[in-house]
Structures are given as C-alpha cells and as structure tokens.
Amino acid sequence: MKLKVSFILICLVLCCHTIAQNQRWIVQGNDDINSSIPDSVKYKYSSFTSGRVTFKDGTKGSSFLNYNLLLGEVQFVSLKGDTLSLANENTIRSISINQDTFYYDNVYLQFIAGNTSAKLAKSEKMRLADIKKRGGFENYTSSGGIENYSSLNIGARTLHLTENKQLIFITHIFYYIGDPYYHFLPATKRNVLKMFSKRKGLAAYLNENKIDFSKEEDLKKLLAYLNTISQ
Numbered sequence: 001m002k003l004k005v006s007f008i009l010i011c012l013v014l015c016c017h018t019i020a021q022n023q024r025w026i027v028q029g030n031d032d033i034n035s036s037i038p039d040s041v042k043y044k045y046s047s048f049t050s051g052r053v054t055f056k057d058g059t060k061g062s063s064f065l066n067y068n069l070l071l072g073e074v075q076f077v078s079l080k081g082d083t084l085s086l087a088n089e090n091t092i093r094s095i096s097i098n099q100d101t102f103y104y105d106n107v108y109l110q111f112i113a114g115n116t117s118a119k120l121a122k123s124e125k126m127r128l129a130d131i132k133k134r135g136g137f138e139n140y141t142s143s144g145g146i147e148n149y150s151s152l153n154i155g156a157r158t159l160h161l162t163e164n165k166q167l168i169f170i171t172h173i174f175y176y177i178g179d180p181y182y183h184f185l186p187a188t189k190r191n192v193l194k195m196f197s198k199r200k201g202l203a204a205y206l207n208e209n210k211i212d213f214s215k216e217e218d219l220k221k222l223l224a225y226l227n228t229i230s231q
Contacts (some may be wrong), residue, residue, distance in 0.1 A: 023041055023170075023171055024168065024169070024170050025037050025041055025126070025168075025169045025170075026166050026167070026168055026169075027166070027167040027169065028165075028166060028167075029164065029165035029166065029167065033070070033167070034070070037070060037126075037169065041069075041126075042068060042069050042070040042126060043066045043067065043068060043069065044066065044067040044068075044069055044124065045066050045067065045097065045098065047066070048064035048065060048066045048075075048076070048077050048083075049064065049065065049066070049097060049098055050062065050063075050064065050065075051063065051064070051065030051076075051095060051096055051097040051098075052095070052096045053065075053086070053092060053094075053095050054092070054093045054094045054095070054096075055091050055092060055093055056091055056092070056093045057091070063076040063077065064076060064077040065095065065097045066097070067097065067102070067108065067110075067124075068085070069124055069125055069126045069171055070125075070126045070169075071085065072107060072108060072123070072125040073085040073086065073108065074086050074095055074097075074102060074108060089104040089108075090104070092104050095108075103121065103182055103184070105176075105178075105182070105183065105184045107123050107125075108123065109121035109122065109123055109176050109184055110122050110123075110124065112216065112220075113220055113223060114178070114223065115223060115224075115226075115227040116180060116227065117180060117196075117223070117226045117227040118177060118178065118179065118180070118196070118222075118223045118226040118227070119177070119178030119179070119180075119182060119184070119223075120175065120176070120177060120178070120187075120216075120219050120220065120223055121175070121176045121178060121184060122173050122174065122175050122176065122216075123173070123174045123175075123176065124171060124172070124173050124174075125171070125172060125174075126169045126170070126171050126172075127169065127170060127171075127172050128167060128168070128169060129168045129169065129170040130167075130168040131165055131166070131167055131168070132165060132166040132168065133164060133165050174186065174187075175187040175213065175214065175216065175219055177191060177192055177195060177219070177222075179195055179196075183195075187213045187219055188213055189206055189211070189213065192206065192222070193206070196226060199226065199229045200229055201229050202226070202229060205225060205229075
C-alpha cells in the first residue's frame with residue numbers, strides 16, 4: 001500500500017547492503033504488483049536502515065529508510081510500524097541512507113560524484129518495459145507496446161490488464177548532471193551546454209571527445225574537465 005504522509009522523527013540504528021540492480025521481473029496480469037515483486041527486488045537496500053533527512057529549513061530527522069525502486073520514492077517505517085513514503089519532497093535538502101546521499105529534483109537522485117563546478121547523480125527505477133500476451137502453446141509474445149493496456153496501479157499510473165498477459169519490469173538507470181547548487185538536468189550534451197553555457201572551451205571539448213552520456217565513467221571524466229575550465 002502506498003501512502004504519503006509527513007515525515008515522523010524516529011531515532012533508530014540498523015545496517016544493510018545494496019542489492020544488485022538491473023533486474024528483470026515478470027508479473028502475471030491479474031496479480032497484485034506490489035506483493036508479486038519481493039522486497040529484495042523492489043527495494044534498493046536489503047532492509048530498512050538508519051537514515052537521516054535534512055530539510056531546507058535546517059531541521060533534521062532520523063528513521064529507518066529505504067528507496068523503493070518500483071515507486072521511485074524514499075520510504076520510512078512509522079512509529080506504528082507502517083511503511084510510508086516521504087511527503088512534501090520539495091522541502092527536502094538531502095537524504096542519507098547508509099553511505100549514500102539522495103537529493104530531490106522532481107525525482108529522487110542518488111549522488112555519485114562532484115566538485116566545485118559540477119555534480120553527477122543517478123535515478124534508478126523499475127519501469128514497465130513490456131506487456132506480453134499469451135498465445136498458443138502457452139507462449140507469450142509482446143503486445144506491441146505498453147500503450148495497449150486494460151487496470152494496474154504503478155504509483156499514479158493505472159493500467160487495465162487481463163490474466164492472459166504478463167508485465168515485464170526492468171530496473172533502469174538514468175544519469176543527471178548538476179550545477180554547484182545541486183540543480184539537476186538529465187545528462188545530455190544539450191543540457192550540459194545549457195547548464196554550463198559560460199564555460200569556455202566546453203563546446204569544443206564535447207565535439208572532440210565522444211562522451212557516452214549513459215556511462216558513468218565518461219560522465220565522471222566530463223565532471224573533471226568542467227572543473228578545469230573557467231567561466
């Protein structure tokens with residue numbers, strides 16, 4: 001069950017580890033998605049762990065936290081033991097879980113690297129990649145895209161399905177580039193040029209160097225370069 005409530009301050013301590021990502025998961029059409037995908041798949045960490053939320057007004061709160069890959073939301077355990085999603089995300093400055101730091105800029109972003117000139121972060125989320133329809137001999141074939149659907153809730157999205165269909169979920173990683181003030185945009189050549197338009201030599205560098213904006217190592221090299229050029 002997905003609920004959004006105001007964050008409750010709870011001081012707790014726990015340890016856990018990051019789960020392997022990029023997993024593929026199949027859900028049958030009539031099954032409940034939330035209960036069909038196990039916690040070990042839909043959560044980034046193997047269990048809820050001690051974390052801290054820092055708000056823009058300077059206040060802080062601690063609780064058991066985890067990142068829900070299916071919903072793309074940070075969740076916490078309330079005093080009653082319920083699993084709830086953080087609300088009023090725009091009031092959040094940062095979130096710390098284990099050794100990881102998250103920011104919210106329309107989506108939750110995990111900080112990867114940064115310097116005084118630029119920041120790099122990523123968004124991880126389980127997305128509905130395909131809907132397959134059952135044919136002869138119990139074989140499933142692609143229905144031709146996820147737009148051919150008939151009542152399934154994934155966050156704010158509703159799809160309508162029948163029992164003869166399968167839902168294919170895959171974890172995707174999207175990279176974001178940020179300025180010194182932690183304002184982020186999807187990592188693309190166009191956005192980099194837009195965000196750092198006053199950096200001399202940047203356009204020439206991007207034309208001369210083949211930066212793969214889907215590769216973390218390439219983006220780290222770009223960050224290092226941005227730190228060497230002046231405005």
